[in-house]
Amino acid sequence: MIPVILSGGSGTRLWPLSRKQKPKQFLPLVDEHTLFENTLRRLEGIDGIQAPIVICNEDHRFMVAEQLLSLGIEGATITLEPVGRNTAPAIAVAALQALNEDPDAVLTVLPADHQIEDTKAFHDAINLAIKSAENGYLVTFGILPVTAHTGYGYIKTGLSSDHGAFQVEQFVEKPDHDTAKAYISSGDYSWNSGMFVFRADRYLEELNKSNPKIISACKSALEHSKIDLDFVRLDKEAFEASPSDSIDYAVMEKTSRAKLVKLDAGWSDVGSWTSLWEVSKHDCNNNVTKGDVILSSVTDSYIHSENKLVTVIGLDHIVVVDTDDAIMVAHKDSAQNVKLIADELNKNGRDEINNHRKVYRPWGYYDSIDFGERFQVKRIVVKPGEKLSVQMHHHRAEHWIVVNGTANVTRGKETFLVSENQSTYIPIGEIHALENPGAIPLEMIEVQSGSYLGEDDIVRFDDRYGREK
Numbered sequence: 001m002i003p004v005i006l007s008g009g010s011g012t013r014l015w016p017l018s019r020k021q022k023p024k025q026f027l028p029l030v031d032e033h034t035l036f037e038n039t040l041r042r043l044e045g046i047d048g049i050q051a052p053i054v055i056c057n058e059d060h061r062f063m064v065a066e067q068l069l070s071l072g073i074e075g076a077t078i079t080l081e082p083v084g085r086n087t088a089p090a091i092a093v094a095a096l097q098a099l100n101e102d103p104d105a106v107l108t109v110l111p112a113d114h115q116i117e118d119t120k121a122f123h124d125a126i127n128l129a130i131k132s133a134e135n136g137y138l139v140t141f142g143i144l145p146v147t148a149h150t151g152y153g154y155i156k157t158g159l160s161s162d163h164g165a166f167q168v169e170q171f172v173e174k175p176d177h178d179t180a181k182a183y184i185s186s187g188d189y190s191w192n193s194g195m196f197v198f199r200a201d202r203y204l205e206e207l208n209k210s211n212p213k214i215i216s217a218c219k220s221a222l223e224h225s226k227i228d229l230d231f232v233r234l235d236k237e238a239f240e241a242s243p244s245d246s247i248d249y250a251v252m253e254k255t256s257r258a259k260l261v262k263l264d265a266g267w268s269d270v271g272s273w274t275s276l277w278e279v280s281k282h283d284c285n286n287n288v289t290k291g292d293v294i295l296s297s298v299t300d301s302y303i304h305s306e307n308k309l310v311t312v313i314g315l316d317h318i319v320v321v322d323t324d325d326a327i328m329v330a331h332k333d334s335a336q337n338v339k340l341i342a343d344e345l346n347k348n349g350r351d352e353i354n355n356h357r358k359v360y361r362p363w364g365y366y367d368s369i370d371f372g373e374r375f376q377v378k379r380i381v382v383k384p385g386e387k388l389s390v391q392m393h394h395h396r397a398e399h400w401i402v403v404n405g406t407a408n409v410t411r412g413k414e415t416f417l418v419s420e421n422q423s424t425y426i427p428i429g430e431i432h433a434l435e436n437p438g439a440i441p442l443e444m445i446e447v448q449s450g451s452y453l454g455e456d457d458i459v460r461f462d463d464r465y466g467r468e469k
Contacts, residue, residue, distance in 0.1 A: 088249075406437060
């Protein structure tokens with residue numbers, strides 16, 4: 001069994017914590033592990049499990065690699081989508097890759113951003129699904145509904161079962177509240193989880209019946225792909241030619257070989273602040289707090305602080321999320337409308353929709369701690385053995401002050417070491433590079449000055465991480 005982890009989402013409904021460059025699947029929202037890490041950790045103990053195939057956005061590739069490394073997972077295939085084309089093409093690429101290794105490969109397709117509390121029940125459901133998948137069925141997981149939720153699709157099941165897998169009668173779009181209540185009362189409907197188990201060859205057969213253009217484009221994108229470090233880069237032109245479609249529309253709603261395994265395991269798609277509140281640990285007043293928070297006469301609320309004291313008095317059913325550069329306050333019943341704020345930020349070109357103040361790079365991170373019209377101050381941390389690209393700026397000069405560790409600096413034709421409490425200067429237009437040759441993190445303060453301080457004022461000449469020049 002090969003896990004296929006779908007990790008292409010942007011998670012804007014959990015803004016300001018989740019942002020395009022570091023979406024919710026890479027954040028430790030429920031416990032000390034990220035949702036992506038927990039997706040992989042809960043697979044441990046399933047018989048016959050192989051190294052995963054991860055399908056992700058190109059911008060997230062180093063976070064995926066780093067979190068796989070933190071779990072000690074070796075041999076994973078990290079495939080980069082040059083553009084988003086929804087789940088049907090992404091899974092088709094994974095199926096083609098799996099068949100290159102094993103003509104009998106069974107795939108377990110899992111979104112990277114779900115939470116499941118009962119691992120044993122999840123394993124039992126996976127094992128049931130594998131039995132039907134080996135018989136040629138395409139199996140999905142139906143979550144036993146606990147409320148008349150209008151944010152999920154529903155699946156109607158029949159009476160017949162095969163190894164505990166029920167015949168699928170109908171996929172239903174997100175209903176209104178009254179319809180959802182009727183679905184739950186009937187006992188015939190489950191929430192659509194977006195998780196699947198099937199043989200790779202059977203998925204491709206069914207997809208080829210309904211949308212052969214997807215198969216053709218994915219085959220071409222894979223045939224013309226390139227290996228870059230630990231990543232498989234799909235050919236952009238070929239993948240762009242694929243129709244954009246979900247697995248539900250392209251395959252599951254059209255096939256006569258769909259089965260459903262019911263799953264009662266404390267599942268959540270963590271798709272809103274309310275759902276995150278539901279799956280988190282509550283205090284005696286039904287509040288969830290993260291960080292430095294003091295409450296007085298507050299109930300049924302979610303309060304999150306990253307770096308400062310947050311106090312709330314005399315309010316109920318609210319969400320307060322404080323980050324370095326944004327504060328979001330909402331009534332819990334309206335928290336799903338944070339997507340409207342995200343859309344407004346996107347429309348206005350605000351970087352708060354893309355990046356946190358602290359921006360992670362494959363070499364470490366930087367934190368923009370102050371800025372003005374013609375200056376910016378950053379705290380830069382470079383991991384041991386890592387190196388920033390050889391680069392140049394047209395519009396800014398940089399002053400570097402080392403506060404911890406040692407920097408190996410290239411400036412023009414000279415290379416030299418800068419140690420703790422020492423500094424150096426990079427003039428406008430000078431080719432330069434920064435490397436940490438030591439065994440501890442390099443920490444430094446960078447003061448930029450100039451007429452334009454945007455991150456796009458970088459001309460790269462060489463980069464060990466394969467980023468565009």
